[in-house]
Amino acid sequence: MKERQWMFATIALILGxxxxxxxxxxxxxxxxxxxxxxxxxxxxxxEKQRQQELNExxxxxxxxxxxxxxxxxxxxxxxxxxxxxxLKKQAGLTTVSGQGxxxxxxxxxxxxxxxxxxxxKIEPDMLRRLVNELNRYDAKEISIGDQRIISKTPVREVxxxxxxxxxxxxxxxxEIKVLAKNNEKLQQKIIASPAVEEFVRENFNVESTPKSKxxxxxxxxxxxxxxxxxxxxxx
Amino acid sequence: MWLPVLGLLLGLLLGFMSDIRVxxxxxxxxxxxxxxxxxxLFGGIRASLQGSFEDKVFITGFxxxxxxxxxxxYLGVHLGIDLYLAAIFAFGVRLFNNIAVIRRxxxxxxxxxxxxx
Numbered sequence: 279m280k281e282r283q284w285m286f287a288t289i290a291l292i293l294g295x296x297x298x299x300x301x302x303x304x305x306x307x308x309x310x311x312x313x314x315x316x317x318x319x320x321x322x323x324x325e326k327q328r329q330q331e332l333n334e335x336x337x338x339x340x341x342x343x344x345x346x347x348x349x350x351x352x353x354x355x356x357x358x359x360x361x362x363x364x365l366k367k368q369a370g371l372t373t374v375s376g377q378g379x380x381x382x383x384x385x386x387x388x389x390x391x392x393x394x395x396x397x398x399k400i401e402p403d404m405l406r407r408l409v410n411e412l413n414r415y416d417a418k419e420i421s422i423g424d425q426r427i428i429s430k431t432p433v434r435e436v437x438x439x440x441x442x443x444x445x446x447x448x449x450x451x452x453e454i455k456v457l458a459k460n461n462e463k464l465q466q467k468i469i470a471s472p473a474v475e476e477f478v479r480e481n482f483n484v485e486s487t488p489k490s491k492x493x494x495x496x497x498x499x500x501x502x503x504x505x506x507x508x509x510x511x512x513x
Numbered sequence: 514m515w516l517p518v519l520g521l522l523l524g525l526l527l528g529f530m531s532d533i534r535v536x537x538x539x540x541x542x543x544x545x546x547x548x549x550x551x552x553x554l555f556g557g558i559r560a561s562l563q564g565s566f567e568d569k570v571f572i573t574g575f576x577x578x579x580x581x582x583x584x585x586x587y588l589g590v591h592l593g594i595d596l597y598l599a600a601i602f603a604f605g606v607r608l609f610n611n612i613a614v615i616r617r618x619x620x621x622x623x624x625x626x627x628x629x630x
Contacts, residue, residue: 281568282561282568283514283516283517284516285572286516286517286520286554286557286561287516287517287520288520289517289520289550289554289557289571289572289575290517290518290520290521290524291520291521291523291524291527292524292550292575293524293547293550293551294520294521294523294524294526294527294528295524295525295527295528295531296528296543296546296547296550297524297528297547298524298525298527298528299528299531299533299534299535299543300535300544301528301529302528302529302532302533302534303534303535303537303540303543304540306534307534307537307540308534308537
């Protein structure tokens, strides 16, 4: 009888091992790394860059921390005010200016070619795509028709009118102001961008001009944070 | 009674700790082998409850069933027929039968012991 127990135990052990392996295999299967040498190098480069960025960030925060810790109440307050101003600038709550480009969008003048077509209409998707593309081309700050684009800006259409930041965008031409470090390059890229082509296809005339000074308005409404929570200390 | 349960737990623990994973191509075979092993185990429990347990049959059945099931699946892959379905069907049905028989045996044992008491 005892022998039989041991036999069952051995078989159960093997079965348990098989079950566990099967469970592991189905839940997190082996993913083969199929990158070749060049892809590996590119990935390595990317990670290095990331590391550098993180290090820089760390340094910045350490400097900030030192400032906070610095002697004297005055200094602390100054440091905090600086940090607050910096954060406000990052969040788009201040007016900013600098070199950039101005893009104007207006319907193509049909009278010039003598045809009678219905007025073209802007879809919010087109604007969203344009904003995404501008961001991809290293745009620093964007505003559309005097509405600053921040990370939470909605672009919607209500009854045929485009609303940005819940404010209707008044009539044509729509002016998009973009801040960029290298405005000439951004303009070149924007001329050839698919988002602008989309506008042209919908019979809009898109013009972009680089300017040495562009002024972008601040985001004026309160920023409501719904889903973010502060990170607990020590995690 | 507790030894097999302990063995099962130990096996699970070892399997999880060892972090062995099967390549996805072979995951099918392993799943069928697991099914065959389960079937053999429950068959063994039933046989021992019915008093017709033979250790040679049990041990050879365990390994032979696993190999047969995996071999059938392998053959099926190469013939383009889903032969592993046959193994799943056979083992599945037997598993249910065995468990049903075990349940009945346990219930009758239990009622007998209550009558005596």
